[in-house]
Amino acid sequence: MATFSTNQVRQLYVATAVKSTPVLASDDAGSITVNSDSAKNHLYFEYKGVDNLMRSDLISIKNILYAKATDAKTMATNIKSVTVALDATVNGGNPVAGQDYNLRITFRQYVGMSDEDTNFRYGSTHAYSGMDADKFYKTLALSIAENSSRDVVPLIKVEVHSKVTRSEGGFDADGYMVVTPTTKDNGVSDKTNSYWNSTSGVIKDIDSIRISEVEQPWRLGVMAQTPVYFTVNPVPVIVEGDERIWATVTEGTNGTINNGKKIADLEYFCMGERGDMYRGIGFPNNIVTSYLVDPSKEYHTFDIHYAYVGDNESVQKSEKDITIVCSDKAELNKIILTFSIATGLTVAAIS
Numbered sequence: 001m002a003t004f005s006t007n008q009v010r011q012l013y014v015a016t017a018v019k020s021t022p023v024l025a026s027d028d029a030g031s032i033t034v035n036s037d038s039a040k041n042h043l044y045f046e047y048k049g050v051d052n053l054m055r056s057d058l059i060s061i062k063n064i065l066y067a068k069a070t071d072a073k074t075m076a077t078n079i080k081s082v083t084v085a086l087d088a089t090v091n092g093g094n095p096v097a098g099q100d101y102n103l104r105i106t107f108r109q110y111v112g113m114s115d116e117d118t119n120f121r122y123g124s125t126h127a128y129s130g131m132d133a134d135k136f137y138k139t140l141a142l143s144i145a146e147n148s149s150r151d152v153v154p155l156i157k158v159e160v161h162s163k164v165t166r167s168e169g170g171f172d173a174d175g176y177m178v179v180t181p182t183t184k185d186n187g188v189s190d191k192t193n194s195y196w197n198s199t200s201g202v203i204k205d206i207d208s209i210r211i212s213e214v215e216q217p218w219r220l221g222v223m224a225q226t227p228v229y230f231t232v233n234p235v236p237v238i239v240e241g242d243e244r245i246w247a248t249v250t251e252g253t254n255g256t257i258n259n260g261k262k263i264a265d266l267e268y269f270c271m272g273e274r275g276d277m278y279r280g281i282g283f284p285n286n287i288v289t290s291y292l293v294d295p296s297k298e299y300h301t302f303d304i305h306y307a308y309v310g311d312n313e314s315v316q317k318s319e320k321d322i323t324i325v326c327s328d329k330a331e332l333n334k335i336i337l338t339f340s341i342a343t344g345l346t347v348a349a350i351s
Contacts, residue, residue, distance in 0.1 A: 001279075002224035002265035007305075009320040011056060012270035013047050014292035016326070018334040023048050030292055032324070034335060036061070036342035043342055045322070050290040056322060057308075061343045064306045065319070069336055071329075071350045072259055072298035077225075081212040081254035082232040083161075086133055090244050095127035095136045101246060102235040103140060105211065107155060109229050121147050121156070137206040138196060141179040144211065149181045154214045155228050163207040171203075176210060212254040218261045220295070221268045221279060225261045258298035263325050267293045270323070299325040300332045300350050304339075 004010075016030030023031050023046040031048040043064075045056040084103060086093045095101065103123040110119035123144035125136060137160055145158045162175040171177045183196065196203050213228035234247040268291065272279050276289045293299065302324040307317035326332035333349040340347050 001221045002262070002269065004266055004269050006273060007319045007321060009057075010270055010273055010323065011321070012267055012323045012325065013045065013056070014267060014326070015047075015324050015331060015335060016292070016328070018331050018338070022046060023053060025053055032335065034338040034342055040342065040344060043339070045324075050292065057320065059304070059306050059322075060309070061345075063309055063317075064304060064343060064345065067302070067304045067339065067343075067345060067347050069332065069347060069350050070301045070303070072300045072327075075259035075262065075301075076256040076298070077227065077259075077262075078253040079213055079215070079255045079257060080227065080230070081210055081252050082230075083208050083210045083250045083252060084232060084234070084247050085208040085250075086136070087244075087246055087248050090246050091239055094133060095125075095131045096237055096239055096246075097127050097129040097131070099127050099237040099239075101125050101127060101136070101140065101237060103144065103247070104233045104235055105144070105156065106231045106233065107229065108231075109226075115229075123147065134204050134206045137209055138183075141209050142181070142183060144209070145179045145183070146181045153217060156230065157212045157214050159210045159212070160206045161208045161210060162203060162205050164203075164205045166203075210254065215257055218295070220264055220291070224265060225257070260293070260295040260297050260299060263299040263301075264291065264293040264295040266323070267291050267325075293325065294327070297327040299327050300329055301325050302332055302336055302339075302347075 013032060014030055015032045016028060019027070019031055019033045021033070023033050027048045029048055029050050033046045034043070035046060036043045040061055043059045043061055047054050047056065086095070101124065105121040107119045108115045110117050121144065123140045125139040125143055127136065141158050141160050148154070148156060148158070158179045159176040160179055162171055162177070165175055211232060213230065216226055216228065217223060218225045232249050234245055234249065236243040237246050271289050271291070276287070278286065280286050304322045305319065307319045309315060309317055324332070324335060329350050336347050336349050
């Protein structure tokens with residue numbers, strides 16, 4: 001399962017609605033209110049959980065070390081992509097006849113947690129006299145797709161790019177088409193992903209290949225959301241007696257994955273910190289915990305880091321954290337504003 005750091009105590013509350021009046025048992029789960037005394041010495045939150053009312057720790061305002069809000073967009077995970085294109089400085093950007101072109105894809109932490117756990121996929125094509133760049137890319141992309149097709153859980157997605165802007169024949173508006181082992185040339189008009197063609201005939205203008213990681217399976221409390229750690233390396237070819245790297249490899253991104261699953265894991269972890277420390281042990285004779293985070297949504301967060309300081313031998317700081325997460329930016333900003341007014345601290349709202 002996913003693990004997170006805590007400094008003695010970390011409590012998480014999933015807020016769905018902010019109230020200006022006390023939270024009642026009849027309120028919806030996720031209702032929350034910010035309370036403080038008139039002297040502004042202490043602060044606390046009233047909260048409605050799935051089936052009970054609760055109150056946060058009593059926070060001494062003078063012992064709040066910091067408070068910050070974080071936009072969900074900054075916690076999104078970029079989907080890694082690598083674009084491979086023939087190097088224009090090597091044989092004018094054309095395949096060298098008679099050479100075997102190999103592209104090595106190295107996966108780190110493959111079915112393991114160490115970088116020593118590696119696995120490889122290859123794309124290969126043999127260049128022949130008269131082979132142009134378009135045919136080269138198609139053949140190489142098919143080879144990568146075929147050599148990755150036996151993975152039970154796909155690790156990468158292979159696409160080709162058309163230098164002519166089009167959104168037909170399986171190509172999207174940016175000119176990319178997903179390549180599968182069944183992709184092939186076909187002279188008839190067909191708009192499925194199975195053919196290298198458009199309504200006007202077979203496409204002859206492929207100029208690069210893009211390899212992107214595929215979002216991996218996730219299970220709450222069992223399988224954390226992890227990226228695919230991979231690198232792409234072209235194996236040198238012989239050009240006029242010299243070994244040359246035949247491709248340019250450019251790393252980029254191909255979309256993002258929102259933080260919903262990570263926040264769901266954080267809620268699961270914090271519930272274990274709060275009281276569900278057994279986390280399903282003894283199944284089916286276990287107590288089932290109900291959760292409020294919807295992993296399909298993105299969540300903004302508000303973190304308060306504070307300390308308990310007691311008398312006599314308890315003067316050392318006992319540092320703690322409260323994290324409030326909310327999928328509604330406006331509702332979380334209400335909490336931030338109320339917190340700022342109650343404490344006199346300035347916390348920037350999420351814009």
